[in-house]
Amino acid sequence: NAGVMQNPRHLVRRRGQEARLRCSPVKGHSHVYWYRQLPEEGLKFMVYLQKENIIDESGMPKERFSAEFPKEGPSILRIQQVVRGDSAAYFCASSPAGGAGNEQFFGPGTRLTVL
């Protein structure tokens, strides 16, 4: 009965490199959300996906960031050409299909450090 899994837990990248963050939702959940937490702040919504569809990406920066949730496999948050300001904790959450969506289960997060 695994919860939301994220990997890696810690990721270090140099400026200009790419970061790939993975999220496996709770088994049976088909809704995935990505949030970012900067130091001393709350979590900020980035993107909401269902299988093979982006439902809402209003919180995603327009450049360098992309997300996908393929039919098979984990959801991926991709950050190209990382900059120091991308250093943060990135959390993935999932909720069941057809549910009210009010209860989102969170993973342990990936802590990205950009040198």
Added chain:
Amino acid sequence: DQQVKQNSPSLSVQEGRISILNCDYTNSMFDYFLWYKKYPAEGPTFLISISSIKDKNEDGRFTVFLNKSAKHLSLHIVPSQPGDSAVYFCAARSYGNKLVFGAGTILRVKS
């Protein structure tokens, strides 16, 4: 544009007493409110929620109160235990299922 505010960065309470964490919001379109608890280096854990059509929801030691006219909600923990020490986030559900979080309140329960 902070739509959800937790104005107390920290709160310290004696074990066995009541902890009251507060949250204010500005958007009257929010339809669900949730409280999450977070330990360092872990993800937020869901605690309790309340629909905007209710004014109270209770689950064991945790009770959430919603005052829609004041756009205010609070989380009561009774009795407080040392294991409750964590960061507590208030969140509100906006359109499209996305959650809007407050900045969090650090709760310390002293034994």
